[in-house]
Every structure is written in C-alpha cells, then in structure tokens.
Amino acid sequence: MTVLPYLVAGWLLVVGLWGVITSxxxxxxxxxxxxxxxxxxxxxxxxxxxxGGYAPIVSSSVxxxxxxxxxxxxxxxxxxxxxxATVVAVLLALTVQAHKRFGTADPDRLxxxxx
Amino acid sequence: MTVLHVVALxxxxxxxxxxxxxxxxxxxxLAASVFGLALALLFFAFQAPDVAISQIVVATVxxxxxxxxxxxxxxxxxxxxxxx
Amino acid sequence: MTALVAxxxxxxxxxxxxxxxxxxxERRRAAxxxxxxxxxxxxVLLAVVLARTGRGRTVVxxxxxxxxxxxxxxxxAIDGLGAGLALYVMxxxxxxxxxxxYAIRASAQLFxxxxxxxxxxxxxxxxxxxxxxxxxxxxxxxxxxxxxxxxEVRQRAPLEGALTFAITNGVGSILLLxxxxxxxxKTGALNLAQIGRALxxxxxxxxxxxxxxxxxxxxxxxxxVVPFHFWTADAYGVAPTPxxxxxxxxxxxxGLYGFARVFWTVFEPALAAHHDAVRAxxxxxxxxxxxxxxxxxxxxxxxxxxxAFVVVSQIGLFLVGIALLSADGLAGTAIFVVGDGFAxxxxxxxxxxxxxxxxxxxxxxxxxxxxxxxxLAVVYLIAALTVADLPPFGTFxxxxxxxxxxxxxxxxxxxxxxxxxISALAAGALLRAGLRVFGGVGEPAPRDERFAPRExxxxxxxxxxxxxxxxxxxxxxxxxxxxxWGLVPGLAQxxxxxxxxxxxxxxxAAAVLGGGVGASTPAVxxxxxxxxxxxxxxxxxxxxxxAVAALGVAGRRLPAAAARAVDAVRALHSGHAGDYVAWTAxxxxxxxxxxxxxxx
Numbered sequence: 001m002t003v004l005p006y007l008v009a010g011w012l013l014v015v016g017l018w019g020v021i022t023s024x025x026x027x028x029x030x031x032x033x034x035x036x037x038x039x040x041x042x043x044x045x046x047x048x049x050x051x052g053g054y055a056p057i058v059s060s061s062v063x064x065x066x067x068x069x070x071x072x073x074x075x076x077x078x079x080x081x082x083x084x085a086t087v088v089a090v091l092l093a094l095t096v097q098a099h100k101r102f103g104t105a106d107p108d109r110l111x112x113x114x115x
Numbered sequence: 116m117t118v119l120h121v122v123a124l125x126x127x128x129x130x131x132x133x134x135x136x137x138x139x140x141x142x143x144x145l146a147a148s149v150f151g152l153a154l155a156l157l158f159f160a161f162q163a164p165d166v167a168i169s170q171i172v173v174a175t176v177x178x179x180x181x182x183x184x185x186x187x188x189x190x191x192x193x194x195x196x197x198x199x
Numbered sequence: 200m201t202a203l204v205a206x207x208x209x210x211x212x213x214x215x216x217x218x219x220x221x222x223x224x225e226r227r228r229a230a231x232x233x234x235x236x237x238x239x240x241x242x243v244l245l246a247v248v249l250a251r252t253g254r255g256r257t258v259v260x261x262x263x264x265x266x267x268x269x270x271x272x273x274x275x276a277i278d279g280l281g282a283g284l285a286l287y288v289m290x291x292x293x294x295x296x297x298x299x300x301y302a303i304r305a306s307a308q309l310f311x312x313x314x315x316x317x318x319x320x321x322x323x324x325x326x327x328x329x330x331x332x333x334x335x336x337x338x339x340x341x342x343x344x345x346x347x348x349x350x351e352v353r354q355r356a357p358l359e360g361a362l363t364f365a366i367t368n369g370v371g372s373i374l375l376l377x378x379x380x381x382x383x384x385k386t387g388a389l390n391l392a393q394i395g396r397a398l399x400x401x402x403x404x405x406x407x408x409x410x411x412x413x414x415x416x417x418x419x420x421x422x423x424v425v426p427f428h429f430w431t432a433d434a435y436g437v438a439p440t441p442x443x444x445x446x447x448x449x450x451x452x453x454g455l456y457g458f459a460r461v462f463w464t465v466f467e468p469a470l471a472a473h474h475d476a477v478r479a480x481x482x483x484x485x486x487x488x489x490x491x492x493x494x495x496x497x498x499x500x501x502x503x504x505x506x507a508f509v510v511v512s513q514i515g516l517f518l519v520g521i522a523l524l525s526a527d528g529l530a531g532t533a534i535f536v537v538g539d540g541f542a543x544x545x546x547x548x549x550x551x552x553x554x555x556x557x558x559x560x561x562x563x564x565x566x567x568x569x570x571x572x573x574x575l576a577v578v579y580l581i582a583a584l585t586v587a588d589l590p591p592f593g594t595f596x597x598x599x600x601x602x603x604x605x606x607x608x609x610x611x612x613x614x615x616x617x618x619x620x621i622s623a624l625a626a627g628a629l630l631r632a633g634l635r636v637f638g639g640v641g642e643p644a645p646r647d648e649r650f651a652p653r654e655x656x657x658x659x660x661x662x663x664x665x666x667x668x669x670x671x672x673x674x675x676x677x678x679x680x681x682x683x684w685g686l687v688p689g690l691a692q693x694x695x696x697x698x699x700x701x702x703x704x705x706x707x708a709a710a711v712l713g714g715g716v717g718a719s720t721p722a723v724x725x726x727x728x729x730x731x732x733x734x735x736x737x738x739x740x741x742x743x744x745x746a747v748a749a750l751g752v753a754g755r756r757l758p759a760a761a762a763r764a765v766d767a768v769r770a771l772h773s774g775h776a777g778d779y780v781a782w783t784a785x786x787x788x789x790x791x792x793x794x795x796x797x798x799x
Contacts, residue, residue: 004120004121004124005120005124008124008127008128009377011128011131011132012127012128012131013373013377015131015132015135016131016135017370017780017784018135019134019135019136020366020370020776020777020780021777021778021780021781021784022777023777024777025138025140026362027140027143027182027185027186027189028138028140028143029366029776029777030182030366031134031140031143031144031147031182032134032135033366033369033370034134034147034174034178035131035134035135035150036370036373037373038127038131038150038154038174039131039373039377040373040376040377040380041154041158041166041170042124042127042154042157043377043380043381043384044380044383045157045158045161045163045166046161046384047380047381047383047384048161049161049162053162054162055162055163055164056162057164069161069162069163072383072389073380073383074163074165074166076331076380076383077158077163077166078165078166078169079331079335080376081166081169081170081173081174082169082173083335083338084373085173085174085177085178086342087338087342087345087365087369087372088178088181089181090342090345090346090365091345091362091365091366091369092181092182092185094345094349094358094361094362094365095185095189095362096185096188096189097349097358098358098359098362099188099189099192100188100192101358
C-alpha cells in the first residue's frame with residue numbers, strides 16, 4: 001500500500017477546512033464541511049485495504065482461503081456516513097430557520113454574537 | 116495499488132477541491148453530488164461495496180437534495196420578502 | 200450486571216424516543232412525568248452499578264463476545280470514576296428536566312425526548328471501553344446538544360449560537376475520528392486497552408503524535424480549552440436555561456474526562472517516559488485557559504456570556520488538575536467538577552429567572568432591578584462564593600486536593616497561587632454582577648460597545664409575571680448539594696482510590712483483556728483532609744474575589760494598556776464559525792508540533 005490514499009485523505013481534510021474557514025455563505029460552509037467529513041471515509045477505507053483483497057462478503061464464488069479486506073473499517077465508515085449525514089441535516093435545518101427569520105445566510109450579516 | 120485506485124483517488128482529490136472552490140451554492144450542490152459519486156467509485160475500488168452503496172444513497176442523492184431544497188426554501192423566502 | 204448497565208442506557212433512550220415521536224402536545228405534565236421517571240430509573244440503576252463496581256472494575260462484553268486471543272466485541276469498562284460521572288450526569292438531568300417545565304414553551308415533549316437522549320449518550324460515553332464507541336456516543340451527545348442549544352428557533356441569537364456551536368464542534372468531531380482512524384491503522388485495534396498495549400509495543404512515532412494531537416483536539420474542543428473555547432460564549436449565551444444546567448455542569452467536563460480516559464488507557468503506555476513534557480504542555484494550557492476565561496468574564500457585562508467565560512476559567516483549573524498526572528490531582532478535579540457543577544447550574548438558573556422576569560440580560564440594564572428577589576439573591580451569592588472556594592463546599596475540598604498534588608510535584612509549586620488568582624477573578628466577576636443586579640450597589644456597569652448595544656433602547660418597565668419560587672428552590676437545592684458534597688465523610692479517600700485505578704493502564708488492560716503483568720493493585724496515596732495551606736489559599740481567594748468585586752462596583756477601570764489588550768482578545772471572539780475553525784485547526788497543528796518536539 002502506498003501513501004497516496006493517505007495524502008488524498010489529508011488533502012481533503014485541509015482543503016475542506018480551508019473552505020469552512022473562508023466561506024461566507026452558510027449553505028456553502030455546510031457543504032465544505034461534508035468535504036472534511038469525506039476525508040475520514042477515505043482514510044478509514046485506505047487503512048483497511050489490502051492489495052488483492054476481496055470484499056468481505058463470504059459467498060460460494062470466493063474461495064474461503066482468499067484474502068479479505070478489513071470488514072471493521074467498512075462498518076466504521078458506514079456508521080460514519082450515516083452519523084455525518086445527520087449532522088449535515090441538523091445544520092441545514094438551522095440554516096433554513098436562520099434565513100427564514102432574518103433573511104440572510106451570510107454569517108457576516110448575522111453578527112448578533114461577538115466579543 | 117492499481118491504475119484504477121490511482122485514477123479514483125485523483126478524481127476524488129480534484130472533486131473535493133472543486134466542491135470547495137465553487138462558490139455558487141446551486142452549482143456547488145451539483146459538484147457535491149458528482150464528488151459523492153466519485154467517492155462511491157473509490158469505495159468500490161477499495162472493495163467496500165456496502166459503503167459505496169450507502170454513500171451513493173446519502174452523498175449523491177440525499178445530501179444534494181437536502182441542499183437544493185434548502186436553497187429553494189431560501190429563494191422562496193427572499194421572493195416573498197421582495198413582494199411585500 | 201449486564202442487564203443493569205444496558206437498562207441504565209436503554210430506559211432513557213427508549214423513553215426519549217417515545218416522547219419525541221408521540222404527538223401529545225397537550226400532555227405536558229404527562230411528558231414531564233415520563234421524562235423525570237426515566238431519568239430517576241436510570242439514576243437508581245447507575246447507583247447500583249457504581250455500588251457493585253466498588254473498588255474494582257466491571258467489564259461488560261456486549262453480545263457475549265469476550266476476547267479470545269484478539270478482541271472482536273465491544274465492551275463497557277466501568278470503574279469508579281466513570282460510573283460516578285455517569286451517575287452525576289443523571290443527577291444533573293433531574294433539575295434540568297424539572298426546569299424545562301418552566302422555561303420551555305414550544306413542543307415540550309420533544310424537548311424532553313431530546314434531553315433524555317442527550318443524557319443517555321453522555322452516560323454511554325462515560326462507561327464505554329471502546330474508542331469508536333466513544334466517538335459514536337460523543338457524536339450523539341453533540342448532535343443532541345446542537346438541537347437543544349438552538350431550541351428557541353424563533354429568536355435570532357439562539358440560532359446563530361447553535362450554528363457556530365455545531366460547525367465548530369462538528370470539525371472537532373471529524374478531527375477526533377481522523378485520529379481514531381490513524382490509531383486503528385497503526386494498531387489494528389479499537390478497544391482502548393488493546394490500542395494501549397499495541398502502542399506500548401511499537402513505541403512513540405510521528406504518526407502517534409499526530410493521532411494524539413488530533414484526538415486531544417477533538418476532545419478539548421468539547422471541553423472549551425484555549426484556543427478551542429471560542430464557541431462557548433456564543434452557545435452558552437443563547438441556550439435555554441435547562442440545557443445550560445447540563446452544558447455548564449457536565450458537558451464541557453466530559454470533554455476533559457474523555458481526554459483523561461484516552462490518555463491514560465491509549466497513549467500513556469507509549470509515552471510513559473515523557474510524563475514531564477505532557478504535564479508541562481497541559482498544565483500551561485490549563486493555566487492559560489483559566490486566566491483567559493477569568494479575564495474575559497471580568498470584561499463582560501452580558502450576564503450569560505460572563506457565566507460562559509467563568510465556565511471556561513473553571514475548565515482551565517480542571518485541566519490543570521488532570522494534567523498533574525497524579526491520583527490526588529485527578530481525584531481533586533473529580534470532586535471539584537461536581538461541586539463546581541452544582542454551583543454553576545444554580546448560577547445559570549438565577550440568571551435565567553432574572554432574564555425572563557425583566558426581559559434583559561445586560562448588567563447595566565438590570566442595575567438594581569432585581570432587589571425584590573431576596574431569596575434568589577442569597578442563592579446567587581452563595582453559589583458565587585462556592586466558585587470562590589468557600590469552605591466547606593465541595594469546590595474547596597476538591598481544590599485542596601489539587602493544590603496538594605501541585606505542591607508535591609517538583610517545579611509546579613507556583614500553580615496553587617495562580618489557581619487562587621483565577622478563581623478570585625472569576626468569582627469577583629460573579630459577585631460584582633450580583634451586587635449590581637440584586638443590590639443596585641455602586642455605579643451602573645459601563646455601556647458595552649462591543650455587545651448588544653440595542654438592548655437599552657427599548658424601555659422596559661413592566662415585569663413579566665414569571666414564577667420565581669420553583670426555580671429558586673431548585674437552585675437552592677443545587678447549592679445545598681454543593682455543600683453536602685463537600686461534607687460526605689471519606690469522600691476524598693474513596694475518590695482518590697478510584698483515581699488511582701483510573702491512572703493505572705496496566706491494571707485497566709488486565710481487567711479488560713486478561714493477562715498482563717499489571718494485575719496488582721496500584722499504590723493509593725493516603726489523603727489528609729484539607730490542611731492549613733488549603734484554608735490559606737481559600738481565604739486568599741475569597742478576599743481576592745471580594746476585592747475584585749468591590750473595585751468593579753466602584754467603577755474602577757483597567758489601565759488603558761490592559762483594557763486595550765482585553766478588547767483585542769474580545770475582538771477575536773467574532774461570532775464567525777469560520778474564524779473559530781481556523782483557531783481549532785491551528786491549535787491542532789500546534790499541538791502536533793509540540794508533541795513532535797517535546798516527546799522524543
């Protein structure tokens with residue numbers, strides 16, 4: 001296994017964070033957060049991958065002694081995908097409410113809290 | 116590590132960057148959808164079909180639809196505001 | 200035992216889900232009864248679990264998958280501190296749920312439901328012995344907290360606070376998971392004890408430092424340690440009072456608990472030779488957090504934001520106690536957390552009542568208006584003095600232990616004095632605000648240009664007809680609990696016992712995985728009661744707090760240079776989630792760099 005998947009995961013983390021930091025539109029900011037989240041999926045699956053491994057599904061077409069990729073990380077990634085989707089849903093709901101009440105999705109123009 | 120892996124990883128890296136760089140939310144939702152699909156393909160390449168399938172459902176369909184619905188709602192609110 | 204542990208989690212989760220799904224808008228009282236009943240049931244179950252765990256450890260393997268050679272299953276590894284903290288969560292859930300009957304207007308049954316899921320997640324987080332499980336409970340309690348903070352969606356500020364809170368903490372969670380994935384890649388394990396053993400074998404490396412930095416950042420964002428604290432004032436400034444009881448009393452502290460748990464099970468075996476460096480990094484971080492929080496609390500005249508910064512300052516003190524890396528330091532912190540949590544919950548209730556009754560939250564607007572609320576003023580005053588270490592409250596007992604731990608650690612003898620200073624400044628801010636609001640003493644607070652200047656515009660003369668009796672009684676009971684907590688006989692020794700087991704990774708691994716050489720019982724330091732030095736520090740703290748409050752109400756300003764510095768720091772709290780995320784990312788990178796430089 002080369003380092004390429006780790007680099008890609010790290011890149012997604014950094015570029016997503018940069019997006020969250022610089023974004024000035026709430027919906028845009030939330031979507032950038034999904035990019036940050038996806039870095040963890042890539043990292044998890046890369047960690048568990050074995051060259052030439054089969055998907056961890058036992059069936060008659062795969063010889064029982066053949067190598068499998070790690071099923072645990074897949075369970076983790078699956079949990080992660082669902083959990084992060086929940087977070088995104090909550091954030092978008094809050095954004096809709098914020099916009100509905102105050103007519104802006106620009107964090108600069110919300111600005112009731114500071115100091 | 117095969118060519119497939121390298122290509123899928125490259126597409127995902129470029130896709131993620133694109134999603135961040137596209138500042139218009141509607142286009143960004145589309146970019147996010149394509150990015151989700153690229154991730155799903157990468158997961159297939161990593162021999163994780165179940166994660167890939169749930170990724171397709173969540174990241175290429177559910178989340179972009181949620182984003183578009185959010186944006187539609189924001190637009191409608193703005194229109195109503197203007198008419199008032 | 201398995202059934203007991205499972206039920207203590209399942210009862211609130213099932214009851215909470217049922218309440219959230221049931222559409223019984225008119226049945227507020229029934230919903231309250233169900234919610235309080237579920238919390239009480241869970242409380243009793245957890246008390247039994249704690250009693251049966253006693254001086255040992257209870258390990259529960261879910262689905263009956265005990266380790267056979269390698270770990271496949273997921274476990275709850277329960278020890279005295281974990282079970283005690285879970286019990287404390289449930290104790291605080293009761294006043295929170297009772298207050299909800301007064302403070303929450305819209306869809307109360309949904310609120311009760313989310314609240315129960317919130318506390319159940321916190322209980323699971325305290326008991327689990329699996330790193331990914333820890334993350335899932337962490338995320339569940341975070342999402343519940345985002346919803347609860349923004350519960351009053353009709354107002355502008357709560358929404359903003361909830362958004363900032365959710366984005367900042369969401370990034371923290373992702374960093375935590377990234378660190379967990381790195382650890383799994385390195386060790387192939389998710390069980391805390393197993394990762395610890397595996398890291399012990401491979402020893403520290405660059406990857407371990409990065410993973411440690413990411414995991415620590417994720418957990419310290421929750422704890423609100425500098426520079427990850429920015430979300431606190433925004434979230435605490437806007438959350439409904441019942442939520443604040445849980446947020447201020449235990450939520451932030453759980454971040455520190457997770458940090459201590461992960462450090463002592465996962466990283467300590469690999470970093471055993473580097474205690475000095477770890478201690479230095481985190482004691483300094485704790486002192487910085489304490490000083491910054493106290494200074495900002497003094498600079499605030501918005502009561503809730505002031506309280507939020509008091510919470511930050513106390514978090515700094517807790518981090519100091521944990522970072523001393525000794526049994527008595529940790530035990531003192533545990534006692535301190537509970538005593539202080541009761542006091543802060545009471546303070547937030549007092550401020551909530553005043554805010555609802557007079558429809559204002561600025562010290563200046565409220566000046567002298569709450570004179571009629573005598574009983575509430577008394578409760579507020581005692582709670583503020585509890586924060587200032589008044590003997591024999593629980594805070595005093597806990598802090599005395601931490602001070603002893605610091606004095607016996609070579610090179611850290613200056614820490615108790617700084618801790619006293621931090622407490623004096625924070626409690627001074629509380630007293631100053633209390634004297635002005637409840638007593639109308641001295642000059643009105645200066646007009647705060649930076650925050651909420653529009654509040655003064657509206658003329659508000661009519662008082663809302665808000666019931667004071669029951670909230671004041673709940674706050675009084677909480678203050679009483681802080682007092683009783685400090686008087687429990689044998690508490691210090693019992694908690695020190697538990698703490699000694701907590702900081703014994705070999706024993707933990709032996710209990711969870713079996714085998715190993717660490718099956719021996721750890722050495723437990725004998726604890727003396729608070730000595731003369733403890734009373735001296737407490738007296739200094741109280742005097743300092745009184746002096747700070749007196750100078751404050753006399754209208755004494757800071758020297759211009761200091762005022763400019765404080766204002767510059769305040770300007771950093773811009774209310775932008777993006778800025779806060781930048782600090783978080785920068786802090787994580789700085790931590791990783793520090794570890795790489797010092798832990799080799």
